[in-house]
Amino acid sequence: MRPSAPPRLAVRLLHWRLPPEHREFFLGDMEERFYQIASEQGDPRAARRWYWRQTLLALLTRWDRRSDWRPVPPRQEGDELLTAFFSDLRAGLRQVRRMPLFAGLVILTFALGIGSSSAIFSVLHPILLQQPPYPEPGRLALVFEREKDGAESYIGYLTFLDLARESRSFSSAAAMSLWQPILDGDEPEVLAGQRVTSGFFSTLGVRPALGRDFSALEDHAGAARVVILSHGLWQRRFGADPGILGRTISFGGTGYQVIGVLPPGFESLLSPAAQLWSPLRYETGDSWACRTCRHLRMIARLRPGVSSVQANDELQRISAAIVAEHPADYSAPGIILTSLHDYLTRKSRPLFLAVTGAVALLLLLACTNGANLFLGRAVDRAQEFAIRAALGAGRGSLIRQLTAEALVLALVGGGLGVLVALGGVELLARLAPANLPRLGQVRVNGAVLGFTLAISGLVGFTAGLVPALAVGRANLAGLIRQGGRQVIRGGGSGLRRGLVAGGVALALMLLTGAGLLMRSLDRLLAVDPGFDPRNLLTMELQATGNDDAAVRRYYAGVLDAVGAVPGVSRVALANQLLLSGDFDAWGVHFEARPAPNPADDPSAFRFAVTPGFLSTMGIPLLSGRDLTEQDREAAPHVALINQSFARRVLGGLDPLGQRVRLGGPDAPWVTIVGVVGDVRHQGLDAEGEAQVYLPSSQTPWAYSRMILLVRGTGRAATLLPAVRGAIHPLDPGVPISRVAMMADLVKATTAQRRFALVVFEFFAVVALLLAGAGLYGVIAASVSERTREIGIRNALGASAGGILALVLRQGIGLTLTGVGFGLGGALALTRLLTSMLYGVSPTDPITFLLVGALLMGIALLACWLPALRALRVDPLEALREG
């Protein structure tokens, strides 16, 4: 077998660097040898290594060197600069080889800093920085209704039609809702999809790769049902059958004709899991198309030349007219227009703000530490610089040389950093909260490599320039006479101390961030969600029955069958699952507290549940009674309400016996028969939500999609096979999906914070190491510079404690300065974290205290070793050396 071809990037680099007269032959030789080595050693990797080594050497080869017996042809100015640059880089490489320990330290510092920021960048890039992958994405916008309190809400079908018809700003618009069809077959499967108006794909600017888009005629109640598949679904379930067009697929017993397949690169950002699309098929008279039926999302494409401000102005005018015509259907006029990019990124924005801050701090710290190391090095090399200066090296060339050395180390560090990034990206992608958009696009690509290269250059340049300028400022002529050291130290050591203190400050800021996040997460996980998530198995069922009676019969059977499974202590059904993103909120009209406009009624999460729900979930009944089997369809309609909602709306009134109405004015009155404890539904940090529980037997229609909740006497996860086995025979066509342990779902709600915490923790550890290393470097250098002084003190009988104190005092002074500045910086910056925190103030004194103490501990450790060495200084030796 022919081994893989030579590395493309290397070939490119060579092509760029080789002079034209050698190019063809050199590349030919390289390729010939590459295959030879691969077949001789039987290892294509050895050949690749060889190829890369030769490439790097060729990049550093001085191709333009002419033999000295020929006149040198005149060269271009730019060419000369480039040559000087390469020659500086070569000199830099030689220096690096001469001081491997120092170089290793610097490279490691840079690799950690550059690598982790590259990893973060590769996560941020597709999500935050790249525009959505549709043509002219800047013109796509989401359209929401604005409620009285300024909150945005989805819109009703009639409102959508009005906006789409009246607006001159849109070239097209579409509305969409969720669709969860069951794909019939031997293994029925619940698919995620969207129901959309016919202009959906043309608004996005996407055309099916196979077949055609929806036509306007297909978007009507009477029209034949059609479906468009994603490329992935077409491949997975239909074997990429090219004859799929025109075939009829059965979803829940209804046939849909396939009319199109989307291109493989299509990303469904508005509904990330969606794999198939079908027309919405609403008619204006449908009860679910009403103005208050706010369950559709609207997307629009702005006409070219129309700014979002113009579009916004026009929409407010149209909205005012609509509301004037239908005052009972809206709480207030107003439309919210959000660009697609903002809409997709806003949820992750606080996270990214925090993480980007952490990256910036770490990079700054890497620069500081690098500069510090170089400065220390420059002091040691003062003699060399003095000689170079004496031989005619100008200040500029010294600065250039030092900067080039730093650049070399930064580039090598950046190269290693790419490895760090590769590992980091994998880790980050695994840790990242699942609701981050475009997570699949996160990888180390050209843009990331470009970023790495750019910051490597920046870091190297910064870290090299600071010490280079210090050397440049030094009085070089005086250097030789004075033996070098003093002159640079005069300018350098103040700077060095400043850099070390700065490093400590940056580390403190990162540590504070990590500490605050850690305490928030602790607090959050300690929150009582209002129910008992332990040993609770959950899954979603979707009944196939055609009428409400059949669906209710089926679910009654499920409760009986699952309840009989050994190890199951309680079982219940609900139309939505706590803490998992389900969102079914209805307006609640209290008879005792009527709002003048029905649109102003408070809204509450409405749970349709079976009688065992409270005991299965472990939600306490505070007063009144639980729902029972007697609350049948024909019995008086009843409801449970949670405590804080009742208190908020009814104040001192006893909720028991109060009547409420959920939904519009024609909905039936139901009587509150019990008050239950609050649960947290939208997130562990969601306090004081409103919840209403109705018996599922009394809802206006039967929910075909229900969540099964199974509490086990022991570990509920082990019950899964038996529970499945009990459900399956009742109706093999019912798919089971979203199987999860409630405890895992609770944990998943903290994913975003957990992610930020991991990043901060990692960065904080790196920062601690870097700050410690910086301190150690400065103190060690100072001890070695003061060997003679310490020797004399020893000789004069200074106590060990005295010497120790002398050295430690210096380190502690530096640390305290750093901690002081760091506290100030942290106070200013932790405010950026506020939205990620829970139960902890951004200026939490305990965190600040602990972090300060930790840093002091590390600082002591870093000073201890050089201090011990100072103790061992032999007075005689020290004096002789001096």
Next chain:
Amino acid sequence: MLGEFEQLVLLAILRGGTDAFGAAIQREIEDHGGRKVSLGAVYTTLARLEQKGLVETWVGEPTAERGGRRRRHYRLRASGRRELEHSLATLRRMTRGLTPGLEVP
């Protein structure tokens, strides 16, 4: 007098016979000379030797294993051979009578 690396390259061309070209020369030096050299260094040296008129070169046909690229072949000219002999003879004379480890036979 030739530089040390120039000597190595000329010797490698001789050892390679008529089939001497960049990569083959590099391989000769690494296999027989026991010294790692970069292809880039071989190329710049060959160019210098050609400028000095010590080697002559011609271009072969493109081949598949070279990705359709041509090969540049090298051969010593008479002057190259003379320079090489001269250099080695100088070396030999200079080392004669020195401790065994330094003598060039």
